[in-house]
Each structure stands twice: as C-alpha cells, then as structure tokens.
Amino acid sequence: MKFTDKIRAHGPSSPFFSFEFFPPRTDQGFENLIARISRLASLNPLAVSITWGAGGSTKDRSLDLAGVTQAEYGLDTILHLTCTNMEQGMVDDALKAAKARGVQNILALRGDPPRGEEQWTPVDSRFAHGTDLVAYIRSLPEYSSQFCIGVAAYPDGHTGQLHDERAEIEYLKAKVDAGADFIVTQLFYDVDNFLEWIKKVRKAGITVPIIPGIMPIQTYSSFLRLTKLCGTLVPESVIAALEPIKHDDQLVKDYGVQLAVAMIKRLTSEGGIFGVHLCTLNLEKSVQRVLEDLQWTGIGSSEEVPNKLIEETPTENEHTVTPSNATSSAKIGLANLPAVEGEAGRGELNKAASWDDFPNGRFGDFKSPAFGSSDQWGGPAIGQxxxxxxxxxxxxxxxxxxxxxxxxxxxxxxxxxxxxxxxxxxxxxxxxxxxxxxxxxxxxxxxxxxxxxxxxxxxxxxxxxxxxxxxxxxxxxxxxxxxxxxxxxxxxxxxxxxxxxxxxxxxxxxxxxxxxxxxxxxxxxxxxxxxxxxxxxxxxxxxxxxxxxxxxxxxxxxxxxxxxxxxxxxxxxxxxxxxxxxxxxxxxxxxxxxxxxxxxxxxx
Structure with a gap:
C-alpha cells in the first residue's frame, strides 16, 4: 500500500511510526537483521524504509532486504534511491526491481555530491538533483502511478552547504511540485528549531505529510559522528546532559530513550504531529523502549485532536501563533525528562534484542545486524x-x-x-x-x-x-x-x-x-x-x-x-x-x- 494512503487511513489522532534499516555488509548480519525486523514488526509500524548506499553501493542488498520486508513480512516498504553517482540505466533497473518486489514507495534522494565536485560531470546528466529523480519517475507511465514518492528535508540545513533556509524551502517545494507525495526529515534534536521550520514550510505552500526523523542516541561516539556528518544542531541542554554521563554507555542509551520520548511528546502536544520516522541504526531495544514509554505500542490516543502531520487548509495566523504552554528546547535536559520506567532492560524481547547494544570499534561482530554503514542518507565515506x-x-x-x-x-x-x-x-x-x-x-x-x-x-x-x-x-x-x-x-x-x-x-x-x-x-x-x-x-x-x-x-x-x-x-x-x-x-x-x-x- 502507498505510504500516504496508509497515513490517511490511519486516522487523524492515532499515532504511527516507521522504522529505518540499512543492509548489513555480511550474509550473517543480513540474516540476523531479518530476525530483528520480524520482532520489531510485532510493534505494527506503518512502514519500514531501507537505505541505499551512495552510487548504488548497496544496491543488491538494499533490493534483497526490501523484497523480504515487503513480500515475506508484509511490511509496506520505502526504498531509498539516490541519483548522483548512478551509472546509466541504474535508476531504471532499480525501479524495475522495486516494482517486481511489490514495493510501492520510494524515498528519492540526491545523495551526496560526487567526490571532487569541482571537476565533476554527471555520468547521467538527467540526474543532478533530487528533483530530477522525482520528475523522472513521474514521467514514466509504467512507474508514475506505481510509486508513492517521498523526499528528504533538512530542518537544520543541508550538510556541506551554506545554510540558506529560504532557498532550501524553495527547493523542497520544487521537489513537491515535481511530484513528491511526502517528506521525511533528517534527524534533529532541536525541537524549537523544527517547530519554527515546519511553520515556514507550511507557509510556503507545502501541504504534503512531513514525518520527523528521530534517532535515539545509542552511544556518545556515534552521536558525535552522526551529528557532525549530518550538520545537526544540538541544543546546549543536550550537550550538558550528556557531558557527565558520556563515559557510561548504559546511561547514554537511557538518556537517548528519554530524550526521544520528550521530543516526540513535544511534537504531538505543540506541533500536532502524530507520526515519526525512527532511525534504528539496526538496533531494536531503544526504539522499542521509546514506543513503550509513549504507549504507542497499543491503542493510540483517545482524544480526537487534529493531526497536523497532514496540512489541510492552513490559516493565516496558524503560522505565527506560538502555544502559550510552549516549552523551550533549552529545558530538555536530563533532570526534567520523564523517567524511563522499569529496569534498563525493559523493552527487550529476548536476548537477541540486546546482544550488540554497545558497538565498539570498527569491526564489531560480523553476525550483528548493525555491522555495516550506519550512514542512512548516503553521505561521503571520507567526509566533505x-x-x-x-x-x-x-x-x-x-x-x-x-x-x-x-x-x-x-x-x-x-x-x-x-x-x-x-x-x-x-x-x-x-x-x-x-x-x-x-x-x-x-x-x-x-x-x-x-x-x-x-x-x-x-x-x-x-x-x-x-x-x-x-x-x-x-x-x-x-x-x-x-x-x-x-x-x-x-x-x-x-x-x-x-x-x-x-x-x-x-x-x-x-x-x-x-x-x-x-x-x-x-x-x-x-x-x-x-x-x-x-x-x-x-x-x-x-x-x-x-x-x-x-x-x-x-x-x-x-x-x-x-x-x-x-x-x-x-x-x-x-x-x-x-x-x-x-x-x-x-x-x-x-x-x-x-x-x-x-x-x-x-x-x-
């Protein structure tokens, strides 16, 4: 089923979530990820997404994983697809393979600029930007109606570029005008900035669903690496909360759960948004704990309140009014986050849920579902x-x-x-x-x-x-x-x-x-x-x-x-x-x- 159809059928006040996975490098890691996905599937995500390595570097594994989640587990799957560094015909081949596997949702990304951009000439001149990929899919009769197309947005600015928010919103609208049906945002931790950003996006006339990307902090080192890679704004309150616990991986993981819960509660109470995209890093315990603490693993909220994930008819003052009970993101620190109930292992389905909880070093365990690239947006392996x-x-x-x-x-x-x-x-x-x-x-x-x-x-x-x-x-x-x-x-x-x-x-x-x-x-x-x-x-x-x-x-x-x-x-x-x-x-x-x-x- 198409993702936007599922969002609308889900109901305006019932929370939903999607999970993001990446294909592990090894066969054993791949098999164990399938087992992990099957356990997480019991939480009833609205969809799962599968990342696509830059230039199609994980093409076969991405397609295989998408085929398993879509056809064998009945999980509506969103396949990431990048356009830069793609050889002639690779986009067509990927679309054909996705369709053959029953996939109906594509997240169309530009991907990172090719290495040495100053001298770069596209291998396929049709694909220089994410907008080109969206327009291309919509131009093909055999695929235009087959796929629901999503695109990425960057509330904190696109990494590697000078941040021009107005220009970036205009470019986002161009992707929507080209045929995009929904938007998934890059991970963020500054809720105040996100809420202001989404008002500006709506004011620009973008009405498609916008799903916030939430990544629970797993380890301090991975948090630093990923926020640097993505150019993420990190509130001082988060830095202050992490500093005294950064050498205790369990406390960092617990704080990551608490922070994600607090962020999502603010998004629902202040932004009226009841759907999130959870970046799992192929780990399961933290995302399950987040959903359990939100009580999103059972019946959704009983209150009938509008879900502003989908903008219907924005009013003139809707973009300027700030709720009187708004809480500054500066107040989101360790001290006043909601306590995680139960023991540290709460949310663990079985031992397999936590056997790689503390990834350390480059190698890890080749059997681990998390053994592979955790760069969910196709960024550069060697930095900008x-x-x-x-x-x-x-x-x-x-x-x-x-x-x-x-x-x-x-x-x-x-x-x-x-x-x-x-x-x-x-x-x-x-x-x-x-x-x-x-x-x-x-x-x-x-x-x-x-x-x-x-x-x-x-x-x-x-x-x-x-x-x-x-x-x-x-x-x-x-x-x-x-x-x-x-x-x-x-x-x-x-x-x-x-x-x-x-x-x-x-x-x-x-x-x-x-x-x-x-x-x-x-x-x-x-x-x-x-x-x-x-x-x-x-x-x-x-x-x-x-x-x-x-x-x-x-x-x-x-x-x-x-x-x-x-x-x-x-x-x-x-x-x-x-x-x-x-x-x-x-x-x-x-x-x-x-x-x-x-x-x-x-x-x-």
Missing part, C-alpha cells in the same frame, strides 16, 4: 571534499602521505580520509608506537592499546555500564608494501609463538594470514554485574575482508578529489593498487608492550 583537501592538502609523494598521517597523530590536522574525527585519547596511550610505524611508511588507520581489567567508567578506555571491568587485546592496522607483508609473515611464523594473529589483503583480492578458518578473535570485551560477558569488537576473516573493501575504496574516493592525470590522483591510485592492508592482534592483553615488541623486533 572541501574539508578533506583543507586538512590533507595536495599530496604528491609518499613522503607527503607520511607527513599527513604524522600531522594527524600530532593533532596538527583533525581528520584524514580514514579517520573523520580527531585522534582519540586512547590512541595517545600508544602514540610513540604509532609515530614509529608511520615514520617507517606503515600508515596506521586503526589501533588500540592492550588493557587488563580497567574500570568500565574509565574516561579513556571505559565503556558499557558502570561497576564493570573492560579488557582489550592490542591490535594495529596499517598500509604497507608487499615485501613488508612477507617480513611480517616470516616473523609471525618464527617468533609469534601462537600469540600473534594477522591478516593482510590487497586491493585485487589477494589474502594472507595465519588465523584458522572460522576462528573469531574477541579483542574488546567487558564484564558487568548481572550480565554475560559482552564482546564488542571481534576480528575475524569476514569482518576484516569486508572492511578491506571499504578501506581500498577510501583511497579511490580520496584520489577522485583531484583532477585526472594530476600528481595527487596518480599517487593515491598507485598506493591503492600497490599497498596491502595489514591487521595484527597480539593475544597477551596483560602485557601492554607485547604487540609492539613483536612489531618492532628486528632480530630475525
């Missing part, structure tokens, strides 16, 4: 191109690359294409070793120190609930030459003594290492009262090779920021084609120097 060039400059030699990675370690620059955030305090614990590796020309892109039973409330390495202990095996990953891989292989064989496991891979798919088939190395784990041991970072073959594909694509993305035949592009593409990605784990977590003694042992 202008920021990358501003930070990393114009590397033309291998020494230039070494200097970039050293500058990052010394905090002279705040990001690299491989590390979108400043160097973590944890990395400072092993900084001399990372410097030594980098000066050798082994450019480090991931690492962690060995930790033996640190408090879970430790401000540097702690995670999870308080009153626990966390452990880490030292590991490091870097790019190096093939002859260096040969040396590492000999050293592990002759001096590893069973303590060292390593992987190495090249861009063309050559793979080496000494990890037994099917072995799984838990390199981060925690012990907490009343819980089984939580293993949050696991390095094994499938997760490493999944990350390998992304890692080498980052070199390609970085290279594409520069003109064809330029020295910068030729250097970065040569590095991509010739270097190997290496990951080394030392299992002696009780000796903080064990990994580095092995890596720098030159006596062989």
């Amino acid at each position: 191109h202008a920021e990358v060039i501003a930070q990393c400059g114009h590397p033309k030699t291998l020494d230039d690359l070494t200097a970039i990675f050293l500058d990052y370690l010394h905090s002279k620059i705040l990001m690299t294409p491989f590390s979108p955030a400043p160097l973590s305090p944890e990395s400072l614990m092993i900084l001399p070793h990372l410097e030594r590796l980098t000066r050798r020309g082994w450019w480090t892109v991931g690492s962690q120190p060995a930790v033996d039973g640190a408090s879970s409330s430790d401000e540097v390495v702690g995670w999870g609930p308080r009153a626990g202990y966390v452990f880490q095996k030292g590991f490091v990953e870097f790019f190096c030459k093939e002859e260096d891989v040969d040396a590492i292989e000999r050293k592990a064989l002759e001096r590893g003594e069973g303590w060292v496991h390593w992987f190495a891979a090249s861009k063309n798919g050559e793979c080496r290492g000494n990890v037994p088939e099917g072995a799984r190395n838990a390199v981060t784990w925690g012990v907490f009262p009343g819980q089984e041991i939580a293993q949050t970072t696991i390095i094994e073959r499938e997760s490493f090779f999944s990350w390998k594909d992304e890692a080498f694509s980052i070199w390609s993305d970085w290279a594409s920021l520069y003109r064809p035949q330029s020295a910068e592009r030729e250097l970065l593409e040569r590095v991509r084609d010739e270097r190997w990605l290496v990951s080394i784990v030392h299992h002696d977590y009780r000796d903080p120097q064990a990994l580095w003694t092995f890596v720098f042992d030159e006596t062989m």
Whole structure:
C-alpha cells in the first residue's frame, strides 16, 4: 500500500511510526537483521524504509532486504534511491526491481555530491538533483502511478552547504511540485528549531505529510559522528546532559530513550504531529523502549485532536501563533525528562534484542545486524571534499602521505580520509608506537592499546555500564608494501609463538594470514554485574575482508578529489593498487608492550 494512503487511513489522532534499516555488509548480519525486523514488526509500524548506499553501493542488498520486508513480512516498504553517482540505466533497473518486489514507495534522494565536485560531470546528466529523480519517475507511465514518492528535508540545513533556509524551502517545494507525495526529515534534536521550520514550510505552500526523523542516541561516539556528518544542531541542554554521563554507555542509551520520548511528546502536544520516522541504526531495544514509554505500542490516543502531520487548509495566523504552554528546547535536559520506567532492560524481547547494544570499534561482530554503514542518507565515506583537501592538502609523494598521517597523530590536522574525527585519547596511550610505524611508511588507520581489567567508567578506555571491568587485546592496522607483508609473515611464523594473529589483503583480492578458518578473535570485551560477558569488537576473516573493501575504496574516493592525470590522483591510485592492508592482534592483553615488541623486533 502507498505510504500516504496508509497515513490517511490511519486516522487523524492515532499515532504511527516507521522504522529505518540499512543492509548489513555480511550474509550473517543480513540474516540476523531479518530476525530483528520480524520482532520489531510485532510493534505494527506503518512502514519500514531501507537505505541505499551512495552510487548504488548497496544496491543488491538494499533490493534483497526490501523484497523480504515487503513480500515475506508484509511490511509496506520505502526504498531509498539516490541519483548522483548512478551509472546509466541504474535508476531504471532499480525501479524495475522495486516494482517486481511489490514495493510501492520510494524515498528519492540526491545523495551526496560526487567526490571532487569541482571537476565533476554527471555520468547521467538527467540526474543532478533530487528533483530530477522525482520528475523522472513521474514521467514514466509504467512507474508514475506505481510509486508513492517521498523526499528528504533538512530542518537544520543541508550538510556541506551554506545554510540558506529560504532557498532550501524553495527547493523542497520544487521537489513537491515535481511530484513528491511526502517528506521525511533528517534527524534533529532541536525541537524549537523544527517547530519554527515546519511553520515556514507550511507557509510556503507545502501541504504534503512531513514525518520527523528521530534517532535515539545509542552511544556518545556515534552521536558525535552522526551529528557532525549530518550538520545537526544540538541544543546546549543536550550537550550538558550528556557531558557527565558520556563515559557510561548504559546511561547514554537511557538518556537517548528519554530524550526521544520528550521530543516526540513535544511534537504531538505543540506541533500536532502524530507520526515519526525512527532511525534504528539496526538496533531494536531503544526504539522499542521509546514506543513503550509513549504507549504507542497499543491503542493510540483517545482524544480526537487534529493531526497536523497532514496540512489541510492552513490559516493565516496558524503560522505565527506560538502555544502559550510552549516549552523551550533549552529545558530538555536530563533532570526534567520523564523517567524511563522499569529496569534498563525493559523493552527487550529476548536476548537477541540486546546482544550488540554497545558497538565498539570498527569491526564489531560480523553476525550483528548493525555491522555495516550506519550512514542512512548516503553521505561521503571520507567526509566533505572541501574539508578533506583543507586538512590533507595536495599530496604528491609518499613522503607527503607520511607527513599527513604524522600531522594527524600530532593533532596538527583533525581528520584524514580514514579517520573523520580527531585522534582519540586512547590512541595517545600508544602514540610513540604509532609515530614509529608511520615514520617507517606503515600508515596506521586503526589501533588500540592492550588493557587488563580497567574500570568500565574509565574516561579513556571505559565503556558499557558502570561497576564493570573492560579488557582489550592490542591490535594495529596499517598500509604497507608487499615485501613488508612477507617480513611480517616470516616473523609471525618464527617468533609469534601462537600469540600473534594477522591478516593482510590487497586491493585485487589477494589474502594472507595465519588465523584458522572460522576462528573469531574477541579483542574488546567487558564484564558487568548481572550480565554475560559482552564482546564488542571481534576480528575475524569476514569482518576484516569486508572492511578491506571499504578501506581500498577510501583511497579511490580520496584520489577522485583531484583532477585526472594530476600528481595527487596518480599517487593515491598507485598506493591503492600497490599497498596491502595489514591487521595484527597480539593475544597477551596483560602485557601492554607485547604487540609492539613483536612489531618492532628486528632480530630475525
């Protein structure tokens, strides 16, 4: 059924919600996400949406997932579709495949600008903006009536662009005029700003349903990363509430639930909006707790009040009146949020609901439904191109690359294409070793120190609930030459003594290492009262090779920021084609120097 038809049939005063999922990178993660979706389906969402990687990078998995949710589980599915970086015919193929799977709803997105936009010429000139994609679908007789089309809106402004609210609203209206039926907003946390924004949108003559995008905060680090990626405005009250609890993942998660509940209550009481789009990050417990606290998992509100999700006939003063009981978003802090009833585990359907509650590190568990890209809007893997060039400059030699990675370690620059955030305090614990590796020309892109039973409330390495202990095996990953891989292989064989496991891979798919088939190395784990041991970072073959594909694509993305035949592009593409990605784990977590003694042992 078409999404807007379902909204209208749902009733003006009955709350509804939709869930958003992304396709995991691995087959096991995909299968486990299906099980997770089946559990969440019992909450009766009005629809689910499936994201689409930039340039169709997750095309097959997105279509497969949409087919399962639509055809096998009977969940009306909204398939995201981007238009930039799409090769000729990919849009047609995607629409045909969606129709064949019974999908009737498309979220038409422009996607992020291609890398190196200054020199970019569209592969398919028909698709430069989201408006083009909407108009194109509406122009095709076989698809125009098949699909209900949604578009994105950005209450806090579109990331990567100078914020011109008036121009952005005009562009949003152009998408609606081109044939869009509904709007889903980017995530936001400033309710005051959203309520003012929606008045301006309605005043501009946009009357289609607008569904607010709500993302419960899962971890402090993911909150920082996603709000930066999306250019989200964060009220000072939220920052103040998170600051004293940012090292306690359970308290952060609890606050995320409370904040989402408070936001949605304001949207219903002050904005008259009774429908929200919940970004799940493929996790289930928080969104279920939100809905339970709202009492939206049963019968909706008994009061017959207008649902302003759908604007019927806006009056002249409707856009200027502020409710007398309006509460400033500055007042939404930890102290006066509604308490979450019950224990921390409330809302858990079974153990599978919470087994990956505390994702930590790049790898995670390849079986996790949350193992994959959590960028629900198709943003850039390496950051905005202008920021990358501003930070990393114009590397033309291998020494230039070494200097970039050293500058990052010394905090002279705040990001690299491989590390979108400043160097973590944890990395400072092993900084001399990372410097030594980098000066050798082994450019480090991931690492962690060995930790033996640190408090879970430790401000540097702690995670999870308080009153626990966390452990880490030292590991490091870097790019190096093939002859260096040969040396590492000999050293592990002759001096590893069973303590060292390593992987190495090249861009063309050559793979080496000494990890037994099917072995799984838990390199981060925690012990907490009343819980089984939580293993949050696991390095094994499938997760490493999944990350390998992304890692080498980052070199390609970085290279594409520069003109064809330029020295910068030729250097970065040569590095991509010739270097190997290496990951080394030392299992002696009780000796903080064990990994580095092995890596720098030159006596062989």
